[in-house]
Amino acid sequence: MGPLKVIIVGGGPCGIVAAHALYRAGIDYTILERRQDVFADTGTSLVLTPQNLRVFGQLGILDKFIDDGAPLLHLSQSFDPARKGFKRTHALSRIRDNHGSGLIIFHRAVLLRALFDALPDEAKAQYFVNKRVTDIDISTSGTTAHCGDGSLYTGSLIIGADGVHSRIGVIIRNLRLNLPQTAGGQDALDSADNITSNAEDTFPATYKCLWGSFKRETDIGESYEIQGHNRSAMYLTGKKKAWFFLYERLPVTTTEKVTYSPEDATAFAQSFSDWHVHEKLKISDIINKPTFVSGMNNLREGVAAAETWSFAGRVALVRDACHRFTPNAGIGLNAGIQDVVSLVNHLRVLCAQTLHGLFDDILFVNTLERYQEERREAVARDYAVASQSTRLQAWATWRDYLLARWVYPFEFVKNYLTDHGTATSFKSGLVLDFIESDEVLHGRVPWDHQLVRGALPIKTS
Numbered sequence: 089m090g091p092l093k094v095i096i097v098g099g100g101p102c103g104i105v106a107a108h109a110l111y112r113a114g115i116d117y118t119i120l121e122r123r124q125d126v127f128a129d130t131g132t133s134l135v136l137t138p139q140n141l142r143v144f145g146q147l148g149i150l151d152k153f154i155d156d157g158a159p160l161l162h163l164s165q166s167f168d169p170a171r172k173g174f175k176r177t178h179a180l181s182r183i184r185d186n187h188g189s190g191l192i193i194f195h196r197a198v199l200l201r202a203l204f205d206a207l208p209d210e211a212k213a214q215y216f217v218n219k220r221v222t223d224i225d226i227s228t229s230g231t232t233a234h235c236g237d238g239s240l241y242t243g244s245l246i247i248g249a250d251g252v253h254s255r256i257g258v259i260i261r262n263l264r265l266n267l268p269q270t271a272g273g274q275d276a277l278d279s280a281d282n283i284t285s286n287a288e289d290t291f292p293a294t295y296k297c298l299w300g301s302f303k304r305e306t307d308i309g310e311s312y313e314i315q316g317h318n319r320s321a322m323y324l325t326g327k328k329k330a331w332f333f334l335y336e337r338l339p340v341t342t343t344e345k346v347t348y349s350p351e352d353a354t355a356f357a358q359s360f361s362d363w364h365v366h367e368k369l370k371i372s373d374i375i376n377k378p379t380f381v382s383g384m385n386n387l388r389e390g391v392a393a394a395e396t397w398s399f400a401g402r403v404a405l406v407r408d409a410c411h412r413f414t415p416n417a418g419i420g421l422n423a424g425i426q427d428v429v430s431l432v433n434h435l436r437v438l439c440a441q442t443l444h445g446l447f448d449d450i451l452f453v454n455t456l457e458r459y460q461e462e463r464r465e466a467v468a469r470d471y472a473v474a475s476q477s478t479r480l481q482a483w484a485t486w487r488d489y490l491l492a493r494w495v496y497p498f499e500f501v502k503n504y505l506t507d508h509g510t511a512t513s514f515k516s517g518l519v520l521d522f523i524e525s526d527e528v529l530h531g532r533v534p535w536d537h538q539l540v541r542g543a544l545p546i547k548t549s
Contacts, residue, residue: 098249135418139517145528153202179502188529254409293386300382401452413474
């Protein structure tokens with residue numbers, strides 16, 4: 089390993105993907121995970137999109153878990169929850185035709201375990217649980233993470249991959265408030281709604297969601313969407329599990345942290361009892377199943393101002409620590425993986441710029457600024473898509489109702505949006521630019537960043 093040492097705070101999917109990428113880049117790292125059992129079944133699903141399947145192909149781990157997932161190749165929609173009738177379209181299959189793979193759905197616990205198991209043994213040894221980071225020190229020589237158990241971990245840089253209630257985000261916000269404020273220009277992210285600083289609980293929530301999983305009883309790879317006024321539902325199936333999501337608009341948008349009790353979740357689920365989420369299933373058929381596992385929370389959404397994604401060139405945030413999306417469009421994890429790819433690419437360049445392993449502070453600052461700059465536009469776009477998806481499905485306005493009910497259901501409209509909207513987003517996906525690799529996905533739409541075999545010079549700028 090080289091002279092750079094990274095401390096990853098947060099051992100979830102993005103933290104483990106960062107470990108894979110850093111290991112391949114020859115960059116030393118340590119993962120600090122606050123929970124004891126990171127692989128616990130929380131009942132949720134995760135969707136991987138084609139551009140990130142390419143990244144896993146580069147890392148040589150795609151074949152280790154792809155069979156655990158199921159492709160989503162059609163969408164069935166209902167506009168009357170009291171009826172069993174659904175309109176099926178196949179625009180999702182065009183994603184496979186365009187990019188060589190469709191959307192692949194996984195049970196979160198299964199995917200997380202597979203990603204961890206795919207780490208080399210020496211890399212697994214750097215994954216520590218029960219490590220709740222309470223504070224960090226930053227100096228010209230590096231960073232130190234203080235854990236609640238009294239342990240200390242030192243490194244060159246910290247990656248905050250610790251979620252929407254990011255402790256690292258809170259710490260660097262507090263550090264920033266002690267510094268003179270400088271004027272800054274507007275950028276691409278500033279035009280999006282809900283841009284916030286990284287204060288604890290400042291991402292606002294307009295919707296709440298109950299999610300649940302149970303043993304699959306219907307066909308593999310199904311995707312159902314049920315629309316309603318200020319409420320909506322989704323039903324998805326994978327290899328062994330099925331999942332549903334129940335959404336409802338809150339009376340007012342809030343930044344308050346809310347904890348829902350099991351009784352709250354039960355009452356909320358029962359309020360959807362008569363909703364058909366499949367031709368063969370209503371919510372009332374599901375919630376009493378012995379294999380049913382669920383959770384409930386408010387859906388925080390927003391994008392932190394770009395200048396708050398890092399601090400002093402020594403701390404960088406990824407995924408929910410700096411941008412949070414509602415789950416309807418399945419974008420959150422995929423945006424986080426793209427954050428990791430961008431950041432590790434730039435850290436690799438940083439390593440090439442050093443002289444005898446000595447790093448200048450300005451190199452760190454410039455590296456993280458380039459990371460922020462590279463990700464700003466894509467994150468703003470992803471946030472807009474996720475936000476719109478949630479509001480379309482719940483008919484938030486008359487415009488949303490007209491589009492969701494009377495325009496978008498037409499197959500030719502979905503096909504157009506898939507070919508000209510979704511494809512534009514997917515084809516621009518970043519790859520690890522220091523790994524030689526054969527292309528793993530071939531479709532009608534060419535990738536902006538090609539995978540190649542042959543000598544890859546290390547970039548120095």
